[in-house]
Amino acid sequence: MAASQIRKTPFERTEYAIICSALLLMVVVTVQPILNLLAVSLSDSAQVPGMSGLAVVPHGFSLDVWRVLLTHPQVLKGLANSLLITVAGTAINVVATTLMAWALSREGLPGRRAILVFILVTVVFEPGVVPDYLVMKQLGLLNSYWSVILYRGVFAWYLIVLIRFFEEIPKELLEAAEMEGASPLQTLWYVVAPLALPAIATITLFYTVLHWNEYFRAMIYLNDPQMWPLQVVLRQFVVEGDKSLMVGLDAMNKYTGGSQIDLRALKAGMIILTLIPVLAIYPLILKFFTKGTMSGAVKG
């Protein structure tokens, strides 16, 4: 930490400036497009056409786009569906993954190795989306939220991470709990979970993001647009360019006094709306997951 705190030569100082600038460039390239979309979505609709892609401040100011978005039935339905799938899915994920990881972290468990291999096989060999679809169909889960909620009940990678974490817990603590007659579930609840809280919080957040970002399974398992999560609505509108889904004429006229809302602004707003929830939990992800590397411990 000590050695190079004083940068002596001008060469070294230039070097350092270049390093910081390179990172700044990366920050700008990451953030500018998002700020541009936000600015477009907040601009006065008359001034949106011709607005530069470089702009990061709204031209004029109007909340028309957001008023349309947040009252649009398809968007609201999408939000509600996303929320339902995310909350229910994450709850199931966390419970199933934690229980499983706890059992598999016990080295004495007979058959442990066989079960781990049994799980690893599913990571290594995935026969693709058609068999998945046909199984869903045979189970009668097509056009049910359960298909999207359950298809990723336990994510093998997160399971492995959690097993590793549970294995770190000192055996003496577990033995002490068992001596006092605690059941496996009680040991998990009172001893293991509190100690592994950062790890459990991390996989909770990661599962939340996975569910929120899920679109493909919803697309193929759910026929009814009324059941689509927000991502699929966004995809239909922005990627497929299907305007009919989003732009009901009445919605356009109602909130803008008959003047057209620019389609570009509406798309921009929709993209921002879809990433807001991720942005909202992102600080928590940083807090739990990257704590170690962000502590600012500096070496020379």
Next chain:
Amino acid sequence: MTGIDHSASGVTPALHGNVPKARASGLRRVWRWRGYYLMLLPGLLYFVVFHYLPIWQAKLAFQDYRIIGPSVWVGLKHFRALLDSPVFTQVLWNTVLISAMKLVLLFPVPVIVALLVNEVQGSRYRRFVQSVIYLPHFLSWIVIAGVFIAVLSPVDGTVNDLLGLAGFAPVPFMTSEGSILWVLVFSEMWRSAGWDSLLFLAAVMAIDPQLYDAATIDGAGRWRKIWNVTLPALVPTMATVFILNLGAFMSAGFDQVFNFSNDAIRDRIDILDTYVYRMGLVGGEYAYATAAGVFKAVIGMGMILAAHVVSKRLTGKGVW
């Protein structure tokens, strides 16, 4: 690890009658762990229903699909059809090309980013940079596709506005065959360069500071220290990341390609997974598409296992 015997009795506990003595104590052992097996149950059920049933269902690759009545075995018919199809050959080539471009061009990027971040001394600036560059990893590919469609638009996109300032004519990046592969590579970098650097940064920070102090005393400058101390310490992490990338090689980033696709360039970036989706779920050719999926899965599995064996031999550390 205290003398574990993973006896088969752990998996087949339902044996009664005149059980030999060793077997009996094995059963008693299993019974003692019953609480844990109960906790495994929901997860195991999930893996059976949503992973092993599809694996069983994949036998369809060797059958002809019938809506009514049992499917008929046709052996390798679909696989022969696949390999005879010029479209499939093209799709296979696209997959390999896209994956190889990403692997070769993007592999060094997170390492460089980690090295840069590690050089930053002010903890405020460092924290700021980190909290920005990790973000794109958590955005869905739909959102990213939306962002890139806007940024690369020939009419009012950021990149073309910049090109315009420099006096160049606008380029329709998203819809031209010449540029779409580079768009895929760059957007992948936009999404993962920051996040992927985290692993390397952690490895860098785990290096013993005394090594740097010793190098400083020996008169090594910034670059010599990076070359002689930091990079060698990153080799094991690089090996792990390389293997993981190889494991995803045949996927070539389905979510990305699927959302960056459009009619103008579809043939150029059609990959195995998009082909399976289109033939199977859009076109209804269930058996044929399953064969394509199994083809991909078998090659992918081969690559992971090969990488695992090679890594185990070279570094003593496998994927698992």
